[in-house]
Amino acid sequence: MNLSPNPHTLLENRTYDELQVGDTASLTRTLTKDDIDAFAILSGDVNPAHLDDAYAAETPFQKVIGHGMWGGTLISTILGTQLPGPGTIYVGQTLRFVRPVYLGDIITVTLTVKEKRPKNMVLLDCVCSNQHGKPVILGEAEIMAPTTKVSRPQAALPELGLMRHERFERLVSRIEGDEPVRTAVVNPDTAENLVAMMECARAGLIKPIVIGPRAHIGKLADEAQIDLAGCEWRDAPTAVKAAHVAVEMARAKEVGAIMQGAIPVHILLHLVLRHAGGLRTARRMSHAYVVDVPTCEHPLMITDAEVNVSPSLEDKRDIVQNAIDLANLLHFDNPSVAILSAAEEFNSNLASSADAAVLCKMYEREHITGALVDGPMTFDAAIRPEVAARKYPNSHVAGRANILMVPNLEAANMLIKQMAHLAHADIAGIVLGAQVPVILTNPNESTRTRLASAAFAQLLANANKRHPQAPAL
Secondary structure, eight states, X not given: XXXXXXXXXEEEOXXXXXXXXXXXXXXXXXXXXXXXXXXXXXXXXXXXXXXXXXXXXXXXXXXXXXXXXXXXXXXXXXXXXXXXXXXXXXXXXXEEEOSOOOTTOEEXXXXXXXXXXXXXXXXXXXXXXXXXXXXXEEEEEEEEOOSSOOEEXXXXXXXXXXXXXXXXXXXXXXXXXXXXXEEEEEOOOSHHHHHHHHHHHHTXXXXXXXXXXXXXXXXXXXXXXXXXXXXXXXXXXXXXXXXXXXXXXXXXXXXXXXXXXXXXXXXXXXXXXXXXXXXXXXXXXXXXXXXXXXXXXXXXXXXXXXXXXXXXXXXXXXXXXXXXXXXHHTTOSSOEEEEEOSSSSOOTTOHHHHHHHHHHHHHHTTSSOSSEEEEEXXXXXXXXXXXXHHHOTTOSSTTOOOEEEOSSHHHHHHHHHHHHHHSOXXXXXXXXXXXXXXXXXXXXXXXXXXXXHHHHHHHHHHHHHHSOOSOBO
């Protein structure tokens, strides 16, 4: 949301002596969600009647008060910039909110000088009307008019951007109604692990089976005042033993998912990835992060940043297909895969470029299905339409890719951390291609991302029930 005035526009006031009864000025604005949220942030007004359209629809009078206050700020804008303009001192106002102001309404604010009073005091009529010409705010404003003439350029204000994280809620809402998945939680031996587990359970996403030293974890929960009522238990003396138990339960189909607790990810994945006694299937296991970047119009998926360090060409085919299958389960709009590389054109000296060319040939021969695939492609061209139009004008993927296949784990991991720390992205992930989905956790995660990761696991587990995967290896 750009609130910056044009610095080339002059602000010129009308002094008390210049003002005449009947002088008018007006301003027209459309009420947007950014306006509502910015007003709430600045004022601290988080009344759901003002922020929640569903609630406000039931109590329309409250909508008048909340969004009418926004209209009141427009009156102040005219007083300070147009009539009388710079140097005006706002003394008081009386406003009546006579009709609701709704999201998308086009409001025209008109001020008219009604009366000039002694000591530079001026009374103005205030009328705010909607796009139908109906008044929504009526009242008067009393000001002290400037006595000195002012003419100066408008100040350049900083651009205001609102960091929205709404896509995970929309993705998770598509899963509502699925039954919770029995989930083996491996050694949740910290308060953060227990909180994350119970948040997912209360949301109806998982039915936790706590695996670890029961007496110790129970004491920890009591100290942190975390209610573990309703959880099943499997006693295990160590984190490694807990991981063994979780994998065995998954192999025996006693659980439909595994959640990481206080155990290093490489130890858990080592047991999951074992050829003998692990959770392999006919397809290579991989990890996918679903990323909600506030400045991007659609969610992104990035793979693989956790499992495959230097994947072979055959591994990359499975990594891409795993991501496509998840994207389709999440109802991504037109799944499109960009196979990323550093060079814009094919370069045989870059393994990522050569692999991208072969993967595209696999796609042409339908060895990869369910999405559009193109590459090699640079990151900027994959997500920026204006760059895509210049670099890849004939591509159906460039500029609109929502699945990014990164050359190796190192590059993917750096990209993910950049998005988290520089682009303020929400990031949730899941291990794919195993007999059951595996949820990897991070103590720095928000509730939003924890729930999203668990929701992905629930979705995959219930899909596995309906369409069992290929036989285990």
